[in-house]
Amino acid sequence: xxxxxxxxxxxxxxxxxxxxxxxxxxxxxxxxxxxxxxxxxxxxxxxxxxxxxxxxxxxxxxxxxxxxxxxxxxxxxxxxxxxxxxxxxxxxxxxxxxxxxxxxxxxxxxxxxxxxxxxxxxxxxxxxxxxxxxxxxxxxxxxxxxxxxxxxxxxxxxxxxxxxxxxxxxxxxxxxxxxxxxxxxxxxxxxxxxxxxxxxxxxxxxxxxxxxxxxxxxxxxxxxxxxxxxxxxxxxxxxxxxxxxxxxxxxxxxxxxxxxxxxxxxxxxxxxxxxxxxxxxxxxxxxxxxxxxxxxxxxxxxxxxxx
Amino acid sequence: xxxxxxxxxxxxxxxxxxxxxxxxxxxxxxxxxxxxxxxxxxxxxxxxxxxxxxxxxxxxxxxxxxxxxxxxxxxxxxxxxxxxxxxxxxxxxxxxxxxxxxxxxxxxxxxxxxxxxxxxxxxxxxxxxxxxxxxxxxxxxxxxxxxxxxxxxxxxxxxxxxxxxxxxxxxxxxxxxxxxxxxxxxxxxxxxxxxxxxxxxxxxxxxxxxxxxxxxxxxxxxxxxxxxxxxxxxxxxxxxxxxxxxxxxxxxxxxxxxxx
Numbered sequence: 331x332x333x334x335x336x337x338x339x340x341x342x343x344x345x346x347x348x349x350x351x352x353x354x355x356x357x358x359x360x361x362x363x364x365x366x367x368x369x370x371x372x373x374x375x376x377x378x379x380x381x382x383x384x385x386x387x388x389x390x391x392x393x394x395x396x397x398x399x400x401x402x403x404x405x406x407x408x409x410x411x412x413x414x415x416x417x418x419x420x421x422x423x424x425x426x427x428x429x430x431x432x433x434x435x436x437x438x439x440x441x442x443x444x445x446x447x448x449x450x451x452x453x454x455x456x457x458x459x460x461x462x463x464x465x466x467x468x469x470x471x472x473x474x475x476x477x478x479x480x481x482x483x484x485x486x487x488x489x490x491x492x493x494x495x496x497x498x499x500x501x502x503x504x505x506x507x508x509x510x511x512x513x514x515x516x517x518x519x520x521x522x523x524x525x526x527x528x529x530x531x532x533x534x535x536x537x538x539x540x541x542x543x544x545x546x547x548x549x550x551x552x553x554x555x556x557x558x559x560x561x562x563x564x565x566x567x568x569x570x571x572x573x574x575x576x577x578x579x580x581x582x583x584x585x586x587x588x589x590x591x592x593x594x595x596x597x598x599x600x601x602x603x604x605x606x607x608x609x610x611x612x613x614x615x616x617x618x619x620x621x622x623x624x625x626x627x628x629x630x631x632x633x634x635x636x637x
Numbered sequence: 638x639x640x641x642x643x644x645x646x647x648x649x650x651x652x653x654x655x656x657x658x659x660x661x662x663x664x665x666x667x668x669x670x671x672x673x674x675x676x677x678x679x680x681x682x683x684x685x686x687x688x689x690x691x692x693x694x695x696x697x698x699x700x701x702x703x704x705x706x707x708x709x710x711x712x713x714x715x716x717x718x719x720x721x722x723x724x725x726x727x728x729x730x731x732x733x734x735x736x737x738x739x740x741x742x743x744x745x746x747x748x749x750x751x752x753x754x755x756x757x758x759x760x761x762x763x764x765x766x767x768x769x770x771x772x773x774x775x776x777x778x779x780x781x782x783x784x785x786x787x788x789x790x791x792x793x794x795x796x797x798x799x800x801x802x803x804x805x806x807x808x809x810x811x812x813x814x815x816x817x818x819x820x821x822x823x824x825x826x827x828x829x830x831x832x833x834x835x836x837x838x839x840x841x842x843x844x845x846x847x848x849x850x851x852x853x854x855x856x857x858x859x860x861x862x863x864x865x866x867x868x869x870x871x872x873x874x875x876x877x878x879x880x881x882x883x884x885x886x887x888x889x890x891x892x893x894x895x896x897x
Contacts, residue, residue, distance in 0.1 A: 345890065376890065382728045384893040386884070404730045412728050418721040420649075422656040431652065434645030435729040461656060477725070 333396070335360050335485050335517040336381075341390035343376050343541075350376040352541035353390070360484075361515035363507065365528045365549075368538035369632040374521055377538070378489050381519070382412055394485060408436065413478035414489035415471055421463035425454065425473045428462055429480060436481035448476040451506070467494040475503065479510075486510075486518045492527060500524075504531050525624040535624075537631050544631055549624055556622035556630065561593045561600055562586075563607070564616035575610050579603065589615075597621065638738070642731050646739025653716060654747075663708065663808070668701055668751050669758070676763040687764060692848060694765040696821040698755045699844065702778060703785045704811060705751045709744035710737070710789025711807040714796055718895050727892075733883055737793070741786050748782060770847060773856055777843050780864050784839050787871040788814070794879035797886045800895055819844045839864035839871070 336358040343351040351373040358364040368374040379385035381392060383403055392399040394406040419428040426445060433441035449455045452472040457465060465473060471494060478486060488507075492500045504527065510516040522528050528535065529549040537545040537552075545552055565572065572591055576583045581603070583593040595603060600619065607614060654660050675697045676690065683689025713736075717723040726736070760766045767774060788811050795803050817827070818840035824832055835841045842864035846857040886892035 343890075375893075379890070379893040382724075384724060384727060384887065385890050386887045404732070407728060407730045412725070416721070417724045419725060420653065420717065420722045421720040422716070423649075423652045424656075427652040431645055431649045432725075432729065434648060435642055435726075435731050437639075437641055437730075474725075 333360050334358065334393075335362075335395060336364075336519065337391075337393040338381070339391045339393070341377065341380060341392065342388050343373075343380060343385065344388050350541050351380070351387070354538075354541065354543060355390075356536055356543060356546065358517050358519060360517055361511055363511055363518040363520055363531055363533050365532035365535040366519060366521045366538065367525075367528060367535055367628060369628075372538040372632075373541035374538055375489075376541075378487060378519075378521065381487060383407070408481065409483060410485040410487065411436075411478040411481055411483040412487045412489070413475050413491040415467075415474070415491060415493035416489070417474070418470065419462050419473060419477060422461065424459050424461055425449070425465070425476075426458040428473065429476060432477050433480050438480055441480075444480060445476070448479055451479075452476050453502075468496060468499055471495055472499070472503075475506075482514065484514075484516060486516055488518060488520045490522050491520075492522065492524065500527060507531060525628055529624045537627070539631050545627070552627045553622045553624060556626050557596055558594050559597045559600065559622060560620040561595060561603065562590065562616075562618040562620070563593070563614055564590050565607075566613040566615055567611065571610055572607070572612055575606060575612075576603075579606070638732070638735055639730075642735045643739045643742070646731070646736055647743055650713065650739070650743035653713075657716075660712075664705055664747055664751055665754065668705075668754055672697060672755055672758050673762070676759065680763070688852070690763050691765045691851065693821055694759040694763055695767060695847060695851065696844065698752070698759060698767050699777065699781055699840075699847070700815065700820050701751055701755050702748055702781045703788070703814070703840065706744045706748040706782050706785030707789040707792070707811045708808050709747045710740050710786055711792040711796070713740045713743075714793050715801070715804055715807055718796075718801055723895050724893065733880070737790065737879075740789075744786070744789070745782065748785075752778070770850060773847070773850060776861060777847055780839055780843050780861070780868050783872055784868045785811070787868065787875040790872070790879050791875040794875065794882040797879065797892065797895070798882040800891060814838055814840060817841075823848070837867070839867040842867075 334357040338357070339355050341351055341354040342349070354373070354377060366374055366377065376385060380387045383399065395409060397406055399406045420431070423431070429445045429448070430441065433445060438444055449458055452475055454469055454472050454476070457469055457473070462470065462473060471491065475491060478488070492503055495503070507518060508531070511518065520528070520532060532549060534546070534548055535552060536543050566589070569585060569588065576593060581593050581595050583591055585591050593603065604614065604617070675693060679690045679693035714723070717726055756767045770777065792806055792810055795806060817831070817834050818838040819835055820840065824835045824841060824845065827835060842857070842860035846860045850856050883892070886895070
């Protein structure tokens with residue numbers, strides 16, 4: 331059985347009468363990529379801030395690598411790192427100087443070759459001597475990622491690390507995180523507003539709402555919980571006939587135009603409905619099925635609806 | 638406390654200064670212009686009396702020790718907040734104590750450089766050598782430096798507590814000390830009813846003793862003892878205040894917001 335790298339137990343944060351994080355408990359295993367998702371105000375940022383030691387919780391315990399974080403901060407922080415598009419490097423230093431400073435703070439041995447290796451890996455070698463503020467946002471994000479990997483962390487917290495990046499770079503970064511997971515068994519806590527990215531990268535996702543975990547599963551299992559799919563049918567024939575049939579079946583539907591209807595239904599009912607429409611002599615000219623996505627899960631939870 | 642991490646803070650300070658013309662303007666350019674203006678003004682007002690010029694120059698050279706050291710300690714946190722790199726620093730193993738010790742060492746180096754500039758210019762242009770104070774200069778300088786550290790640490794605590802709303806205090810708050818600390822004139826120049834306030838500032842004792850040493854050759858050891866004690870008290874109290882504000886801002890969540 332793999333060791334829990336992160337163990338959060340009853341983590342709570344209150345601001346006056348408002349409870350931002352409410353007895354949050356979860357674990358992340360070695361080599362696991364765990365997504366933390368939630369709408370604005372769900373408690374995601376406060377959770378990340380407490381996990382980094384930037385905010386003191388009102389209750390609960392955080393354990394990294396089997397060590398209590400709040401009493402052994404230095405030992406824990408040495409083995410972890412953080413990347414966020416919103417937490418920058420010093421703008422008035424070059425990329426190399428910034429990395430040199432963080433290498434010193436993490437006491438990275440042979441820092442020069444490590445910095446060169448990371449600059450090459452993230453394809454920003456040519457910007458080593460460029461001041462950080464002169465970089466494009468994509469280049470800045472890659473420099474921040476280089477900082478996050480300097481100390482070969484066993485745990486990486488990533489708060490929207492790919493915000494402002496173009497899709498090609500996002501792909502490369504996702505591949506890189508996957509490689510790190512496989513080759514170095516790095517555990518990653520990952521947040522993003524890009525659901526496609528989260529679905530591709532995360533092994534498991536916890537959804538927060540009002541400071542509590544409301545869902546905790548793999549991306550596939552979470553989407554299965556949504557159940558319904560959207561069936562879009564282009565047809566030739568009578569709109570009235572289709573309405574009658576779908577009403578008989580007690581399905582939710584709406585006509586996009588005179589020749590296109592969208593039906594919300596359980597995935598397993600699709601063949602039955604298609605067959606039924608054929609029997610009513612309705613000629614289907616095109617079929618498109620939209621399966622539930624992680625975005626649907628996100629929207630359902632954000633609207634406080636049950637999964 | 639890790640010495641390699643403190644060394645890294647010093648390196649950080651050096652790298653930053655290399656790319657910050659404002660730092661050099663604040664430290665060197667203003668000092669250069671001000672000492673020329675002060676020197677010329679003292680010559681005119683004192684009708685070329687060397688004693689008058691010397692007293693003003695002494696005040697200016699000593700005041701620059703306080704200004705530069707305090708500014709250097711306080712401003713470093715602000716540079717990180719403005720660059721949005723504040724959070725990144727505090728999620729490394731670096732501790733607040735290491736950061737502040739690093740900033741104090743860096744401030745000492747900058748202050749020493751500015752001191753050499755002011756001492757050199759006052760000797761060159763206005764025939765006043767602060768080195769006439771002999772070895773006592775080291776003691777006076779140390780008291781002023783540690784008082785400046787205390788002020789810088791106190792302001793850092795205020796920045797933790799109130800954020801960048803109070804950023805201007807980083808370079809302006811210290812001036813509250815100047816009129817009541819007998820920097821350019823003796824305590825007697827102040828209205829009798831408020832003179833007691835002067836004696837709350839260790840700078841007053843240093844200035845009075847150094848002026849007395851220059852004019853009579855006598856060092857007021859009692860004053861220097863008091864100045865040392867008061868400075869030690871302010872330093873400990875400021876550190877405690879900064880620590881409390883650091884914890885307070887982490888409890889209220891404002892610390893995390895400082896970095897964004």
